Amino acid sequence: MSGDDCFEILNKIFKAKNPESIENIKGYTIKYGNIIDENKKIVDEVLVSYFKAPKSYTTENMCEINTHGGVVILRNILDLCLKNGANLAEPGEFTKRAFLNGRIDLLQAESVIDIIHAKSEKEAKNSINQLEGHLSKKINEIKQKIMNVMVNVEVAIDYPEYDEGDATNEELLNMFSEVKSDLTRLEASFDNGKIIKEGIKTAIIGRPNAGKSSLLNAILKEERAIVTDIEGTTRDTIEEFVNINGIPLKLVDTAGIRETDNEVEKIGVVKSKKIANDADLIIAIFDSSKDLTDEDKEILDIIKGKKVIIVLNKIDLENKIDEKNEYLKNISDNIVKISALNETGIENIYDKINEMFNLNEINLDNGTVITNLRHKNLISKAIENVNKAEETLEKGMPTDVIAIFIKDILEALGEITGEEVTENIINEIFARFCLGK
Ligand code: GDP
Secondary structure (H helix, E strand, C coil): CECCCHHHHHHHHEEECCCCCHHHCCCCEEEEEEEECCCCCEEEEEEEEEECCCCCCCCCCEEEEECCCCHHHHHHHHHHHHHCCCCCCCCCHHHHHHHHCCCCCHHHHHHHHHHHHCCCHHHHHHHHHHHCCHHHHHHHHHHHHHHHHHHHHHHHHHCCCCCCCCCCHHHHHHHHHHHHHHHHHHHHHHHHHHHHHHCEEEEEECCCCCCHHHHHHHHHHHCCCCCCEEECCCCCCEEEEEEECCEEEEEECHHHHHHHHCHHHCCCHHHHHHHHHCCCEEEEEEECCCCCCHHHHHHHHHHCCCCEEEEEECCCCCCCCCCCCHHHHCCCCCEEECECCCCECHHHHHHHHHHHCCHHHCCHHHCCCCCCHHHHHHHHHHHHHHHHHHHHHHCCCCHHHHHHHHHHHHHHHHHHHCCCCCHHHHHHHHHCCCCCC
């Protein structure tokens, strides 16, 4: 519970073994005792943690009741709190209060959701960096630079007669260019950010019996770090996440592959085409113990020009095709030989993925990475306005026009950290939280 009355409500339902008045209980203290109902019956034996304003998650008075868990006990204690005057928290309300009370900015609040939903180590690490305020600091530095430009521009507006001492157009242009390069770097980091957050959407395709489900099983078995089975956007797809070097690989349409246990339902070329069009990475698998069939060639036509790894499977058998095959070489140089059955060569696929997506370069210690589309869009908006301001300066237009663009830049950056944000946006952001966070 959080808020002015939380200790009063707690008092009505909690009997400590060593009672003390709330004034005497220090923050960050845990007390032992029982939760009791209106008939003085013990509901559970609990520990209660006390946090006193402003030193708490929300900056308000807070208490946390640690119970034995279980649905019935939790329900009963929750009901008792509500009966005695507490309100049920909205999703994300604790974090929202921390934001509204000024303990964290909006960027940091959003990172809490990302930490909770993180599917890979890198994503979690990046979110924690963001909670620690790394991105906020960067944005605030850029804002400060823009403010400096603003000061110079405003002097020129307010005291046009004092030509001397004004920043020249050239100096202003230099300031803008510095801001722009900072913003552009952040904007560009989103490509890596997207990979960190959403994973590389990967499709395994190949004609029936090439070894798709065997490969899938080999990957899933080796990578015990399978994180989640999330229902895809359409009802019959399942998205499975596998961690490769801390980056999630989102395997799409694995349900379709699994169905292939049933001979009749093997994925056809038409379906492969649809899946391939939608993926960031295609793993196209071929049976190397057989010559390329017409169906194989159709698949090769589909993947031509896409980000693809050609996997030659069944190398434990006598090979009919290998990496020197002209037809294959014509499609891609990324050719890997494996035996899905014996689970050999799978790591060569990972090495290729590393190489193709520069995964080793995604080093979170070396810079700030944007993972949130909302932030990226606002940064792009800020860049647009820097461009407009530069243009205005170059054309020698009046300084007050520049001031308008500068305000727009500051507004976009302020919307990222939450100073300029509307209530609707705030509500939208916190609605993504789960209850009680
Ligand atoms: P899919 O239809 O593409 O999903 O292919 P499957 O994974 O079901 O494999 C088809 C058949 O090839 C099965 O009998 C597998 O056991 C066999 N198979 C798959 N990979 C290998 C391999 O590396 N070596 C050998 N010898 N057989 C394999």
